[in-house]
Amino acid sequence: xxxxxxxxxxxxxxxxxxxxxxxxxxxxxxxxxxxxxxxxxxxxxxxxxxxxxxxxxxxxxxxxxxxxxxxxxxxxxxxxxxxxxxxxxxxxxxxxxxxxxxxxxxxxxxxxxxxxxxxxxxxxxxxxxxxxxxxxxxxxxxxxxxxxxxxxxxxxxxxxxxxxxxxxxxxxxxxxxxxxxxxxxxxxxxxxxxxxxxxxxxxxxxxxxxxxxxxxxxxxxxxxxxxxxxxxxxxxxxxxxxxxxxxxxxxxxxxxxxxxxxxxxxxxxxxxxxxxxxxxxxxxxxxxxxxxxxxxxxxxxxxxxxxxxxxxxxxxxxxxxxxxxxxxxxxxxxxxxxxxxxxxxxxxxxxxxxxxxxxxxxxxxxxxxxxxxxxxxxxxxxxxxxxxxxxxxxxxxxxxxxxxxxxxxxxxxxxxxxxxxxxxxxxxxxxxxxxxxxxxxxxxxxxxxxxxxx
RNA sequence: GGAGGGAUGGCCGAGUGGACGAAGGCAACGGUCUUGAAAACCGUAGUGGGCUUAUGCUCACCGGGGGUUCGAAUCCCUCUCCCUCCGCCA
Numbered sequence: 001x002x003x004x005x006x007x008x009x010x011x012x013x014x015x016x017x018x019x020x021x022x023x024x025x026x027x028x029x030x031x032x033x034x035x036x037x038x039x040x041x042x043x044x045x046x047x048x049x050x051x052x053x054x055x056x057x058x059x060x061x062x063x064x065x066x067x068x069x070x071x072x073x074x075x076x077x078x079x080x081x082x083x084x085x086x087x088x089x090x091x092x093x094x095x096x097x098x099x100x101x102x103x104x105x106x107x108x109x110x111x112x113x114x115x116x117x118x119x120x121x122x123x124x125x126x127x128x129x130x131x132x133x134x135x136x137x138x139x140x141x142x143x144x145x146x147x148x149x150x151x152x153x154x155x156x157x158x159x160x161x162x163x164x165x166x167x168x169x170x171x172x173x174x175x176x177x178x179x180x181x182x183x184x185x186x187x188x189x190x191x192x193x194x195x196x197x198x199x200x201x202x203x204x205x206x207x208x209x210x211x212x213x214x215x216x217x218x219x220x221x222x223x224x225x226x227x228x229x230x231x232x233x234x235x236x237x238x239x240x241x242x243x244x245x246x247x248x249x250x251x252x253x254x255x256x257x258x259x260x261x262x263x264x265x266x267x268x269x270x271x272x273x274x275x276x277x278x279x280x281x282x283x284x285x286x287x288x289x290x291x292x293x294x295x296x297x298x299x300x301x302x303x304x305x306x307x308x309x310x311x312x313x314x315x316x317x318x319x320x321x322x323x324x325x326x327x328x329x330x331x332x333x334x335x336x337x338x339x340x341x342x343x344x345x346x347x348x349x350x351x352x353x354x355x356x357x358x359x360x361x362x363x364x365x366x367x368x369x370x371x372x373x374x375x376x377x378x379x380x381x382x383x384x385x386x387x388x389x390x391x392x393x394x395x396x397x398x399x400x401x402x403x404x405x406x407x408x409x410x411x412x413x414x415x416x417x418x419x420x421x422x423x424x425x426x427x428x429x430x431x432x433x434x435x436x437x438x439x440x441x442x443x444x445x446x447x448x449x450x451x452x453x454x
Numbered sequence: 455g456g457a458g459g460g461a462u463g464g465c466c467g468a469g470u471g472g473a474c475g476a477a478g479g480c481a482a483c484g485g486u487c488u489u490g491a492a493a494a495c496c497g498u499a500g501u502g503g504g505c506u507u508a509u510g511c512u513c514a515c516c517g518g519g520g521g522u523u524c525g526a527a528u529c530c531c532u533c534u535c536c537c538u539c540c541g542c543c544a
């Protein structure tokens with residue numbers, strides 16, 4: 001979510017930024033609703049002030065009334081209370097009259113407050129709804145471009161392009177031949193876009209998960225987290241997945257649970273509604289989770305192999321930082337992911353996203369792509385974003401600066417480290433040998449127990 | 455799944471519908487005292503919104519949402535979470 005003050009003060013600038021994303025947002029309606037909201041607020045608060053004042057007055061009268069009535073009772077019983085029963089009776093009556101009159105008046109104020117509140121509620125609801133649909137604003141450093149075809153491709157790094165003295169096969173042939181991927185039975189169980197890993201295939205994935213977690217915790221200082229795989233819908237709003245990406249989410253039919261499309265959703269909300277100390281920042285988490293996505297938007301695309309499924313596994317890096325350090329953190333996270341690529345002997349490249357391909361929540365984003373020799377494609381194996389305060393506002397995550405105690409929103413960053421099926425594709429296809437066997441990368445051998453899958 | 459009990463400021467913990475943004479304690483911060491520290495004593499302190507900015511004024515917030523009332527931390531409804539007992543269970 002954006003700062004409403006920014007939209008209020010520079011609506012045209014905000015619109016221009018969003019135009020760079022190739023997106024639109026109801027900025028004019030937001031500005032109008034915001035103005036109306038403050039207008040109503042002024043009125044309703046003045047009314048409330050009046051009501052508070054009168055109510056306090058009534059309260060005092062009621063207190064005195066109680067005392068006087070008690071006195072009256074005693075006077076009527078013949079006790080001396082300083083005044084005659086008749087005098088007291090008259091006073092009680094007059095006070096009662098005043099109180100009743102004030103009550104009537106205040107009741108009317110209350111009715112007007114109720115009316116204004118109702119209008120306020122409607123305005124705020126629409127305002128809030130619209131705010132949730134406004135995308136994040138790109139960082140100044142992001143190159144302007146209309147779509148992904150303009151992304152800035154880095155030079156290939158890591159291992160040299162694999163050479164073969166035979167025709168390299170795609171993983172959808174190699175996998176079944178080796179008995180490590182079973183497409184038919186995956187479809188039998190769950191339908192299209194599901195597959196089964198078997199034997200060394202399953203072991204390879206487990207080895208990769210273990211290796212990623214070990215590497216990031218031991219070498220990069222992340223704390224491992226095992227989150228729930230299904231979380232409440234409110235967490236999806238916090239992570240900026242809802243309302244916009246509703247169609248891509250699996251949900252429970254009876255309860256307000258939704259299945260993670262990425263660990264980012266859970267990790268963003270770990271510190272939801274908290275105030276962190278600056279001394280605790282940065283907080284660095286790494287989590288393995290399966291990811292569930294409907295993939296409605298990409299129906300018919302990437303249907304072969306294990307590149308795009310409704311369920312896949314991923315190890316995700318996540319950081320909470322101060323605003324001053326988030327861009328340095330972004331570069332570090334890219335390096336963290338590249339370190340893994342290097343260790344696995346992948347051929348990879350860094351892609352800098354242009355404004356038109358930033359997506360909804362990121363202010364700046366890099367992808368890492370790995371070369372897969374069999375299908376002859378660069379596969380997206382990581383996506384690393386700085387969301388600045390966009391998610392922090394939605395999930396209400398603040399920190400107390402060491403100097404000058406005013407609370408501020410943290411910056412949040414997320415990045416794959418890495419996404420498994422595509423890393424497996426690269427390994428399987430690049431490391432294949434003429435006989436169909438696959439050489440296991442050195443760093444995985446302790447986890448696999450073998451040098452070659454055959 | 456059944457029965458009951460809870461949720462109050464950074465933490466603990468009071469709070470018969472009116473003086474309560476909320477006692478008291480602890481922790482924190484500032485000060486006095488001290489060679490220094492501790493102790494003691496005095497004082498300051500929440501978050502968010504709106505208006506105005508020189509100081510300021512005001513509204514909301516006692517788990518979330520709704521209701522009753524002139525007025526709700528307090529009464530009613532509802533949701534969430536926590537605890538105890540019973541049942542079931544990887």
